[in-house]
Amino acid sequence: MSLEIDHVTKRFGTTTALDRLTFEVGRGEVFGFLGANGAGKTTTMRICLGIIRPDSGEIRWAGQAAAVLPRRTWGYLPEERGLYPRMGVLDQLVYFGSLYGEPPDRARREARAWLTRFRILDYADRRAEELSKGNQQKVQFIAAVLHEPEVLLMDEPFTGLDPVNLVLLRDAFTELRDRGRTLIFSTHQMEAAEALCESVAIVDLGRVVAGGRVRDLKRASGRRTLRVVLGGDPAPHWLESLPGVATVARDAIGADLDLLSTADPDAILAAILGHGSSVTRFDLAEPSLEALFIEHVGRAPDDEPAVSADLGTASVAAGGFA
Amino acid sequence: MRRRDPLLPNAGIIARREYRDRTRSPLFIVSTILLAVLAMMVAIAPIGVRLIDRQSVSRLVVISSDAELGTRALAVAESLLNSPPAGVDLATWQRPYQLEIGSDPETTEALLSRGLVAGIMLVERQANGGVDVRLRTAEGPTSARSQILSVAAFGVGVLDWSSRVPSGALAPFVTPTYTVESINTATDGGAPLDIRQAASRYLLGIVFVILLLISIIIYGMWVATGVASEKSSRVMELMISAASPRQMLAGKVVGIGSAGLTQYAMIALPALILLAFQDRIASALLGPDWISGAPLGGLTAGLLLGYGLFFLLGFALFALIYAAMGSFVSRPDDLQTLSLPLSLVAMAGYLIAIVALGGGSGTIVTLASLLPPFSPFVMLARVMVSAVEPWELVLSIGLLIAAIGVVAVIATRMYAAGVLLYGQRPGLRAFVTAARRA
Numbered sequence: 153m154s155l156e157i158d159h160v161t162k163r164f165g166t167t168t169a170l171d172r173l174t175f176e177v178g179r180g181e182v183f184g185f186l187g188a189n190g191a192g193k194t195t196t197m198r199i200c201l202g203i204i205r206p207d208s209g210e211i212r213w214a215g216q217a218a219a220v221l222p223r224r225t226w227g228y229l230p231e232e233r234g235l236y237p238r239m240g241v242l243d244q245l246v247y248f249g250s251l252y253g254e255p256p257d258r259a260r261r262e263a264r265a266w267l268t269r270f271r272i273l274d275y276a277d278r279r280a281e282e283l284s285k286g287n288q289q290k291v292q293f294i295a296a297v298l299h300e301p302e303v304l305l306m307d308e309p310f311t312g313l314d315p316v317n318l319v320l321l322r323d324a325f326t327e328l329r330d331r332g333r334t335l336i337f338s339t340h341q342m343e344a345a346e347a348l349c350e351s352v353a354i355v356d357l358g359r360v361v362a363g364g365r366v367r368d369l370k371r372a373s374g375r376r377t378l379r380v381v382l383g384g385d386p387a388p389h390w391l392e393s394l395p396g397v398a399t400v401a402r403d404a405i406g407a408d409l410d411l412l413s414t415a416d417p418d419a420i421l422a423a424i425l426g427h428g429s430s431v432t433r434f435d436l437a438e439p440s441l442e443a444l445f446i447e448h449v450g451r452a453p454d455d456e457p458a459v460s461a462d463l464g465t466a467s468v469a470a471g472g473f474a
Numbered sequence: 475m476r477r478r479d480p481l482l483p484n485a486g487i488i489a490r491r492e493y494r495d496r497t498r499s500p501l502f503i504v505s506t507i508l509l510a511v512l513a514m515m516v517a518i519a520p521i522g523v524r525l526i527d528r529q530s531v532s533r534l535v536v537i538s539s540d541a542e543l544g545t546r547a548l549a550v551a552e553s554l555l556n557s558p559p560a561g562v563d564l565a566t567w568q569r570p571y572q573l574e575i576g577s578d579p580e581t582t583e584a585l586l587s588r589g590l591v592a593g594i595m596l597v598e599r600q601a602n603g604g605v606d607v608r609l610r611t612a613e614g615p616t617s618a619r620s621q622i623l624s625v626a627a628f629g630v631g632v633l634d635w636s637s638r639v640p641s642g643a644l645a646p647f648v649t650p651t652y653t654v655e656s657i658n659t660a661t662d663g664g665a666p667l668d669i670r671q672a673a674s675r676y677l678l679g680i681v682f683v684i685l686l687l688i689s690i691i692i693y694g695m696w697v698a699t700g701v702a703s704e705k706s707s708r709v710m711e712l713m714i715s716a717a718s719p720r721q722m723l724a725g726k727v728v729g730i731g732s733a734g735l736t737q738y739a740m741i742a743l744p745a746l747i748l749l750a751f752q753d754r755i756a757s758a759l760l761g762p763d764w765i766s767g768a769p770l771g772g773l774t775a776g777l778l779l780g781y782g783l784f785f786l787l788g789f790a791l792f793a794l795i796y797a798a799m800g801s802f803v804s805r806p807d808d809l810q811t812l813s814l815p816l817s818l819v820a821m822a823g824y825l826i827a828i829v830a831l832g833g834g835s836g837t838i839v840t841l842a843s844l845l846p847p848f849s850p851f852v853m854l855a856r857v858m859v860s861a862v863e864p865w866e867l868v869l870s871i872g873l874l875i876a877a878i879g880v881v882a883v884i885a886t887r888m889y890a891a892g893v894l895l896y897g898q899r900p901g902l903r904a905f906v907t908a909a910r911r912a
Contacts, residue, residue, distance in 0.1 A: 198894075201714075201715045202477055203714050203715070203894070219477055220477050220478075221477065222477070223477070223479070223715070223716065223717075226715060228712070228715035230708070230711035230712060230715075231711075232708040232711045233708060233711075234707045234708025234709040234710070234711055234712065235707070235709055235712075236495075236704075236707065236709050237707055238495075239491075239495070247487070247491055248712065248716055250483075250487050251484050251487055251488075251713075251716040251717050252716060292712065295712055296712075
């Protein structure tokens with residue numbers, strides 16, 4: 153049982169938003185959909201939900217076309233956050249639950265449980281406009297999961313959350329995964345993806361440029377990072393001249409050395425000691441997700457792409473009254 | 475293949491939320507109370523007018539070529555019209571009529587047409603010995619004053635007969651003839667209409683058509699604003715995954731339409747109750763000499779039903795377009811510009827309806843009464859003031875329902891496209907493009 157994105161193409165006018173996009177997400181996985189703004193993430197999610205029709209290709213869940221599956225299969229946390237400003241928080245959650253077919257009593261019970269868990273039960277009867285942005289975001293997340301969807305699609309779920317709420321949300325992700333739910337989220341916060349995802353797809357201009365299990369991606373890249381913390385000068389100027397070192401990223405405590413695939417860690421350690429420095433930390437690690445992203449896309453996730461492809465709005469499927 | 479999204483229950487859930495959201499807002503409650511008070515004031519206005527009228531004196535002129543007959547008619551009319559009601563203080567009671575003998579019919583007629591005289595009683599003896607009384611007035615034959623004067627005419631006839639027949643002699647009594655000549659005449663397909671009823675129908679017609687225009691524009695804008703604010707607050711993003719555009723559109727139109735109907739009922743009901751009890755209120759305020767009249771004369775259950783039907787269908791047609799429009803703006807402020815053409819279309823329907831109420835029955839009026847979007851206004855007006863063939867009514871309603879079906883399909887498509895458009899200038903081109911693409 154998996155979600156298959158199968159050669160999906162979507163054009164808006166002359167711009168290609170998705171170009172034969174293909175990847176697969178296993179049931180019960182937490183999947184990171186990584187890309188810069190305009191990569192095609194929102195468009196893909198809207199096609200999953202049946203809001204937009206693809207020009208070609210298909211999205212399937214458990215072998216069935218996504219567009220014919222009942223709405224309650226999906227939970228959706230949009231990037232554009234919004235609630236009914238003057239409606240009470242609990243009323244609002246029961247309303248969205250009802251639209252997904254939840255009986256009001258059950259929706260109310262579930263909503264209260266989630267509000268308690270997110271430490272905002274005191275706001276249950278307040279109007280949404282009286283809540284802080286972070287708390288509104290938590291209410292929106294509850295609205296997306298209240299009906300226990302099989303697949304949860306989230307567009308940039310961590311944006312705007314403080315560290316405490318970030319932990320609350322991550323814990324919720326883990327719990328939902330343990331209950332067998334499939335979670336797919338887009339983000340350009342690589343640390344969050346790194347901490348949560350078993351698999352990722354890195355997309356750029358509507359195409360998957362790298363994808364699969366995070367561990368496999370890192371191994372396949374052949375790149376390694378060496379964390380060194382030295383006594384005395386934490387990041388001396390001669391680090392770049394060490395054998396097999398490609399780039400050096402310095403910080404206040406030490407430096408991260410990006411190694412070439414031919415580099416020999418023993419030779420590097422010997423060279424450092426040869427400079428007369430004492431070594432307090434020497435830690436060989438696989439490359440970060442951010443490094444992988446830069447390697448495949450050619451720029452950091454926060455950088456704007458040359459051409460924006462994620463219009464995602466112009467042509468939309470409609471049910472019609474017929 | 476597409477997902478099957480039946481209208482219910484989601485459209486019902488959305489409608490219920492929209493209804494509650496509107497009817498619980500302080501603005502709704504305050505405006506409903508204010509308008510209800512205003513409607514009640516309008517309802518009792520006729521009683522107020524009579525209260526003022528009671529203190530004024532109506533002038534009635536009796537003209538006869540026979541001076542003796544004239545004086546007798548004056549005395550009888552005086553005794554009937556100016557008899558003090560039981561229980562009033564005669565010292566302070568003022569006579570409601572000033573009766574006088576007139577000499578020059580032409581001068582008096584001029585006074586009548588200028589409204590300075592309420593009526594002219596022309597009393598003449600006929601060749602057969604009977605008395606002929608003609609009342610020339612601005613009122614109709616069913617008015618209370620005309621009816622009292624018919625009794626007066628009979629009285630004059632009896633007195634005249636008894637005075638002319640020598641004691642003990644037998645002579646046939648000729649019943650006096652009495653006719654009312656209204657100086658204003660309205661016709662309905664050639665047949666004369668009761669002047670009071672025609673005036674009342676015309677007045678009601680204007681009230682109904684204005685109510686229809688106002689409610690379609692106000693409640694239609696509620697729908698458009700509701701959609702636009704869902705977009706501007708971005709809650710639309712959550713809604714589009716929870717419900718289909720068709721469910722959202724139907725829920726919005728039904729929910730907000732019901733809120734509008736509720737407000738309408740809450741405004742109209744107290745006023746209608748007041749009207750139902752107007753006789754009692756009037757006699758309590760004005761005393762027993764109050765001359766009964768009917769401010770809502772001409773209003774029938776059928777007409778009320780017709781108004782309800784054209785309101786519902788007209789609202790559905792316009793509200794669907796308003797909703798589609800609301801989906802095309804990113805901020806509610808932009809709605810004013812975009813909704814102007816639609817308000818103008820409604821206004822055109824209203825203007826043609828006013829022509830129809832004034833008795834206009836040309837091709838344009840007939841066509842507009844059959845064709846949407848003008849038919850709700852114009853057919854309502856025609857039904858109020860003139861006879862409409864049953865087939866015309868059926869055709870008009872049938873075309874309106876068909877138009878609602880077509881507009882619903884197009885509006886759903888535009889809505890589905892519009893709700894995801896952000897930051898674009900709303901315009902006709904975007905509107906048409908979206909409808910064609912969908």
